[in-house]
Amino acid sequence: MSGLVSVREAVRGVAATTIHSDIGRLRTLATAAGVCWSVLFVIIGLRYELQMYGDGSIFAYAVAVQDAWAFHWHNIIGRVFVYVFSYVPAEIYLELTRDARSAVVIHGFLFFVAPLLALIATWAADQSNGRIIFGSACLSTACLCPLVFGFPTETWMAHSLFWPTLAVCHYARPGLGGTALVFVMMLALVFTHEGALLFAVAILATLLLRDARDGAFSRAAGAFLLIISIWVTARVAFPPDDYIADTLRAAALHVFDLSILGSDLILLLLYTLTSYGIAFFILRRLTPEGAHIHAAWIVAVTLAVYWLWFDHALHGENRYYLRTALLIVTPLLGTVAAVRALDADGRLSLSFLSRWMGASTGEVTARVATGAIVLVMIVHAVETTKFVAAWMKYQTAVRGLATGAASDPTLGDPRFVSSQRISPGLNRLAWSSTTPFLSVLVAPGFAPTRLVVDPNANYFWLSCKTATANREAERVVPTDSRELVRVHACMHR
Numbered sequence: 446m447s448g449l450v451s452v453r454e455a456v457r458g459v460a461a462t463t464i465h466s467d468i469g470r471l472r473t474l475a476t477a478a479g480v481c482w483s484v485l486f487v488i489i490g491l492r493y494e495l496q497m498y499g500d501g502s503i504f505a506y507a508v509a510v511q512d513a514w515a516f517h518w519h520n521i522i523g524r525v526f527v528y529v530f531s532y533v534p535a536e537i538y539l540e541l542t543r544d545a546r547s548a549v550v551i552h553g554f555l556f557f558v559a560p561l562l563a564l565i566a567t568w569a570a571d572q573s574n575g576r577i578i579f580g581s582a583c584l585s586t587a588c589l590c591p592l593v594f595g596f597p598t599e600t601w602m603a604h605s606l607f608w609p610t611l612a613v614c615h616y617a618r619p620g621l622g623g624t625a626l627v628f629v630m631m632l633a634l635v636f637t638h639e640g641a642l643l644f645a646v647a648i649l650a651t652l653l654l655r656d657a658r659d660g661a662f663s664r665a666a667g668a669f670l671l672i673i674s675i676w677v678t679a680r681v682a683f684p685p686d687d688y689i690a691d692t693l694r695a696a697a698l699h700v701f702d703l704s705i706l707g708s709d710l711i712l713l714l715l716y717t718l719t720s721y722g723i724a725f726f727i728l729r730r731l732t733p734e735g736a737h738i739h740a741a742w743i744v745a746v747t748l749a750v751y752w753l754w755f756d757h758a759l760h761g762e763n764r765y766y767l768r769t770a771l772l773i774v775t776p777l778l779g780t781v782a783a784v785r786a787l788d789a790d791g792r793l794s795l796s797f798l799s800r801w802m803g804a805s806t807g808e809v810t811a812r813v814a815t816g817a818i819v820l821v822m823i824v825h826a827v828e829t830t831k832f833v834a835a836w837m838k839y840q841t842a843v844r845g846l847a848t849g850a851a852s853d854p855t856l857g858d859p860r861f862v863s864s865q866r867i868s869p870g871l872n873r874l875a876w877s878s879t880t881p882f883l884s885v886l887v888a889p890g891f892a893p894t895r896l897v898v899d900p901n902a903n904y905f906w907l908s909c910k911t912a913t914a915n916r917e918a919e920r921v922v923p924t925d926s927r928e929l930v931r932v933h934a935c936m937h938r
Contacts, residue, residue: 467811472580474815478822479583483561486594487554493833494840495595496553497886499765502879503906504597505886506930508535508552509545510922512915516907520685521693523676524599526606526636531555545891545921556597560586563605570612573786578615581782582608584818589771589778591825592710595832596764600771603637607644610634611779614648614665615655615786628668635672640700640772642676645669647776651783655792688938692904701773705766709758710828717820720744725813737816744820752827759835760828761874839874840887842867847884847893853900857936860929862895877902881933891922896929909935 490496497505507513513536518528531552539548564582571578585608593601610630617623631648634641649669652662685693724740732739787793846862853863864872864880876883877899884897912934916927 467808467815471811471815471818472575474818475580475584475587477583478587478818479564479585480561482587482590482825483564486560486590487557489829489833490557490595491550491553493837494553495833495836496549496556496597497840497883498836498874499596499762499876500879501553501597502876502883502886504532505549505552506882508532508539508548509886509891510915510920510927511536511539512911512918515911515914517689519683520689521599522679522683523639524637525679526633527599527602527638530559530602539921543921549886556601559602559605560590563609566609567612570609570616571786572612572616574789577786577789578608578612578782581778581785585775585778587825588818588821589774591829592767592770593764594829595836598765598768599638600640600768603634603641603644604771604775606630606634606637607641607648607775607779610644611648611651611783614652615661615783619660624664624668627665628671631665631668632672632675635676636679639697640768643772644776644779645672647779648783651780651787654784654787659792686908688908701769702766703769705763705769708760708763708767710760710763710824711767711770713758713828714821714824717744717748717824718817720747721817721820722813725816737812741816741819745823748820748823748827759873760832761835762876764832835871835874839867839871840883842871843880843884843897844887846897847888847895849895852895853898856898856900858896858929858932860895861898861933864897864899875899878904878906881930882906885922885926885930888926891926893926893929896933898933905934905937907934908938 495501503517504513507516513528513532518525518532534555535548535552538551539545542548564579564586567582568576568579585604590601590604610633613630614627617626631645635645649662649665652659652665655661684690721740721744724743725736728736728739784793843864846864846866849862851862851866852859853861856863864875864877867875880899880902881896884893884895885891888894907930909931912927912931916924916931920927
């Protein structure tokens with residue numbers, strides 16, 4: 446009888462070891478993926494000057510001509526943390542050194558490094574058993590951030606700040622210091638993007654899951670109420686210009702437009718994960734231990750065939766619109782992470798959630814998730830490579846027009862040239878409203894002979910008054926370049 450008991454205990458031990466090793470491998474994979482991507486964002490972003498892609502052209506140009514606040518940021522006071530974090534240091538450096546090119550690089554570095562700094566801060570703040578919130582932050586960084594990487598959306602910063610704020614709100618020490626830290630982190634989060642208000646509410650909701658006697662919720666709720674009053678006051682005190690206000694209202698209506706999730710990349714990810722799931726459950730009957738490996742290989746080979754012979758898509762423009770995915774999925778992942786962390790710490794007040802956590806964590810789940818993460822990373826790696834390669838060719842094409850002799854006087858000035866001269870394949874990376882600023886940025890010495898203009902542009906960042914004031918000011922960027930920008934602005938605003 447004792448021998449039978451010993452056998453049972455041994456079997457249970459082996460099973461537990463297997464499960465824990467599967468979960469351990471999953472956790473290691475998620476952590477490694479998040480850290481690697483956060484480092485690659487900086488390396489790739491700076492190496493290929495992605496801080497100038499899309500709206501990044503006007504933002505980088507604003508840094509170079511030392512007018513970021515006047516050009517745009519006074520219109521979006523609700524996102525002022527992004528300005529203070531990544532624009533002010535760059536402009537201070539430019540004021541001290543008169544090196545505009547390096548200032549643009551510093552601005553890009555600060556923007557791209559945000560996820561890495563956030564992971565470091567989350568690791569330091571997360572006191573949960575096994576640092577569950579940190580692991581989830583890594584997973585979210587690896588799976589979500591590549592969707593928008595390259596486009597300077599403020600939701601990039603909101604995602605970065607969400608995770609350390611979540612950890613701080615749950616694990617900051619009681620007392621004045623902890624309360625101050627919660628306030629500062631939540632203040633920074635709320636002032637990254639209007640959608641970050643949803644992130645803050647999600648954090649408060651997770652705090653309600655703690656023991657009723659726990660003071661973490663009341664501390665964070667008090668901070669949030671004070672921050673909301675500051676947020677409302679700031680928006681009243683710094684209203685956007687009329688032209689910009691109309692644009693912001695129109696843009697806000699499309700932030701949660703779920704049709705955006707039907708983009709080529711999202712569909713590719715859905716097809717990939719669906720195919721993997723089907724293959725896994727078929728192969729599970731044949732090879733229970735290695736079904737996830739074989740299924741992942743089958744889907745990976747299928748993806749290779751698709752990319753080599755059938756793929757014509759390019760994930761460019763939708764890098765902006767997929768901010769919707771970050772705004773929707775990030776708080777959901779954060780909620781799950783907080784529930785798991787509270788359950789691991791024995792602080793979860795709702796017993797049914799604890800039972801659900803136990804039921805959803807096991808050998809099969811860990812294996813399925815491991816294969817799925819690997820496939821998502823493959824998709825992100827290939828699609829990012831395609832995007833960067835096309836972006837480099839597009840930059841070269843814009844530089845060629847900006848420094849060439851071709852001209853299109855019908856655009857309003859003989860010093861203008863149409864971006865329509867670029868091939869349609871490369872023009873998929875065009876961002877019509879910022880093309881003129883890009884043509885200045887890519888020219889040697891910020892001195893183009895032609896301003897590259899998109900004749901189909903219907904939005905114009907600068908008013909004649911703002912562009913004229915910048916033209917007349919003492920700046921590092923050549924006066925002739927700023928004059929081209931002024932002429933274009935005065936033709937439309």
